[in-house]
Amino acid sequence: MTDVDVAIVGGGPAGSAAAYAAADRGADAVVYEKGVPRDDRDGLGPDSTDAAGFLDYWLDVADIDFAELPEDVVEQELTGAEFVGPGERVVVDRTGIESDYDHFGFTFHRARFDDWLRERAEDAGADYETGTAVKDVETELTDGHEHTLHLGDGDTVTARYVVLADGPQRQVTMRVLDDLLPDDRQASDVLNPREANHIAYQEYRRFPDELFDPDSLKFWWGWMPGETAYPWVFPNRDNVARVGLTMPIGLDVDDFDAAEWRLLRKDDDRIPPGRVYIRRLLEELYGDEYDVDEDFPLVEGHGKSKSTETYAISSTRPIESPVQAGIAVAGGAMGTTSAFHEGGDHVAHRTGLLAGELAAEGRLEEYNDAWHDAIGDELRRNVAMADVVGDHSPDQWDRTIRIAREMLAASDSGKIISKSNARSAAGGLKLYTRYRRAKFRYRKGRYAQLRESDYEL
Ligand SMILES: Cc1cc2nc3c(=O)[nH]c(=O)nc-3n(C[C@H](O)[C@H](O)[C@H](O)COP(=O)(O)OP(=O)(O)OC[C@H]3O[C@@H](n4cnc5c(N)ncnc54)[C@H](O)[C@@H]3O)c2cc1C
CATH class of the missing domain: 3.30.9 (D-Amino Acid Oxidase; Chain A, domain 2)
Structure with missing residues (x-):
């Protein structure tokens, strides 16, 4: 018998969503959040630094209903975004991706958003312990799987499933995964925040x-x-x-x-x-x-x-989880934050929901397929886009921004990135082809830099 069904390391959007989903399905779930102080929050809470913007379709990716968000979470509803190069600019009035939310996006108060996610998890029956860091997690695989969490206060807790949601620094995640990977394929090499910092x-x-x-x-x-x-x-x-x-x-x-x-x-x-x-x-x-x-x-x-x-x-490419060991890595810890635009609350929330739900239902082995299905298009777009613009000079940024403006002007509704829109911009087709090629390279989940089969289980 373990102390809890699902233990979660880190109480940001991914961790709180996992706790909510697990508790909502009747599991004993506990979140350990080391806790940071902020001037705009009483007491310790998760590390909520964020420009805190959401695009329209991100609500669908995140599986959040805008109507559920408390009023004081939303700061401004937006009509668009402006991208300014050294000499060019483009005003974008749509994302070009279908969504039920009828604004371009919104900005929000990240600390209040995180506190709402925490309350939602607690209302569903999860425990959320702030001020408790997880020092390490030991995994025993002899008879199924059992995890022992070593906490900062010296306590230990055992859990059937563990969700690693310790964000982009991934200190716990890297240690846990390294033990399950061969020496030449270590998580601390592919995910290391010192490399992608x-x-x-x-x-x-x-x-x-x-x-x-x-x-x-x-x-x-x-x-x-x-x-x-x-x-x-x-x-x-x-x-x-x-x-x-x-x-x-x-x-x-x-x-x-x-x-x-x-x-x-x-x-x-x-x-x-x-x-x-x-x-x-x-x-x-x-x-x-x-x-x-x-x-x-x-x-x-x-x-x-x-x-x-x-x-x-630390944004990098995502990794699959060692689900057969009863471990799911979610959100920034698994590299879902975009290396193109650093957006990541939506994918953190969704991967957390999936990890919590599947752990509670004893179906965690479905997690990798589930997150590829749910957020794969978004990750593939972002990884491909990051490749295309990664080494852009100021002149190239100007060119890309001009092309984006001309593509946007080619049709006043619907998709922005399309071959026919690209044709109407000088140099558009070349840029579009680079993007399509990058996307092609990452088909069939190849944007994931560690695959389930890499783990030695
Ligand atoms: C400046 C900035 C701007 C951004 N702007 C946007 C934006 O506009 N829109 C958007 O969608 N995304 C944005 N992002 C990205 C977004 O913040 C991340 O993708 C998101 O926070 C990832 O959520 P997470 O729950 O995975 O990780 P985090 O939010 O990082 O949460 C991880 C939590 O784990 C805790 N933790 C870590 N180690 C331990 C441990 N050992 N024990 C216990 N607890 C631990 C941390 O204290 C933290 O609270 C931005 C990021 C930054 C930095």
Whole structure:
């Protein structure tokens, strides 16, 4: 007899969704969340740093009904997004993917969203222990499977199933999976956050009335060097916006020509830290007419600390789980966060739901097939897109943004990425073909970099 049916490591969207789904189906489920403090939450909670935007069809991917979201979770409903290159821009008014939600998307308060997911799990009967880190998980496979979780407070707990949802740092996940993999195929090699490491940084600033756009997300692509490196502005309530960025760690400034990148300066002796990049962005955009400190003040009571937040993020390609050992890896821990746009709450929520549901029903061996079916299209698109733009120079970003604008203009409804739309943009067909080829390479689940058959069980 184990202490619980399903033990879950990490209480972000993936972990809370797993706990909810498992408890809702009558299983004993417990979440261990190490807990981080935030200025905008009383007490410890999950590590909720996030620009917190959702696109329309992500609701379907996530299996969330918009009507269920509490009102104070949603910050702004959106009509579109704007992508700005060094010299080109495109305003996108649809995702081109079918969805029941009739806005382009919405921004939300991630800490409140996570707290709602936690409450939903607790209402269904799950336990959610905050302030308890999981140090390690031992797996015994002699007679079926049993897992012993070693907790930070010295306690141990046994579980029939374990869901690893410890997010992109994956410290527990990598240790557990390494024991089940051959030496030349270690999870700590393919998933290692040191190899695929990004830093995300954001500030909560109040914008002047005339500059605050509540309807649109904004991204600046090709302004700073590195793969998946770009700043953004996400509108929240009351003229407050999250001004943030993501960038790889460990870039050498000498590898880049400062004259090419709008947010680099020729006397930079290293890649600037996030706060310097953000200031440069605001200065570039508004510095001629506004004083950044006075006109875009940092607002109190938001974010992790002093209206800023920093978060290590590691997006890579996803992995399948060792389901025969009674283990499911979900969300950021399994590499579902997109290396193209860093979006990942939707896929984290959905993989968590599936892991919890299947564990509760004693059908966890179906998990890998289930998540490929549910989120495979989204992952394949994102992995292919990341390949296509991974090493884009500023000029290439401008070209891609121009092509996107011309493709968008080719039809005013329906799919954006289609061969006929590509034909109407100069260079469109070439870009479209690169994307289709990348997608083809990842058919039949090949976007997964560890397969179930890799595990030695
Ligand atoms: C700045 C930024 C902007 C983003 N913007 C968006 C966006 O706009 N839209 C979107 O959909 N996604 C966005 N993402 C991605 C999104 O945040 C992730 O995909 C999502 O958080 C993954 O959820 P998760 O539950 O798998 O992991 P996490 O949310 O990282 O949760 C993992 C949890 O596990 C806990 N934990 C870790 N180790 C242990 C341990 N040993 N014991 C106990 N607990 C542990 C952590 O404290 C954490 O709470 C963004 C990410 C960043 C950093």
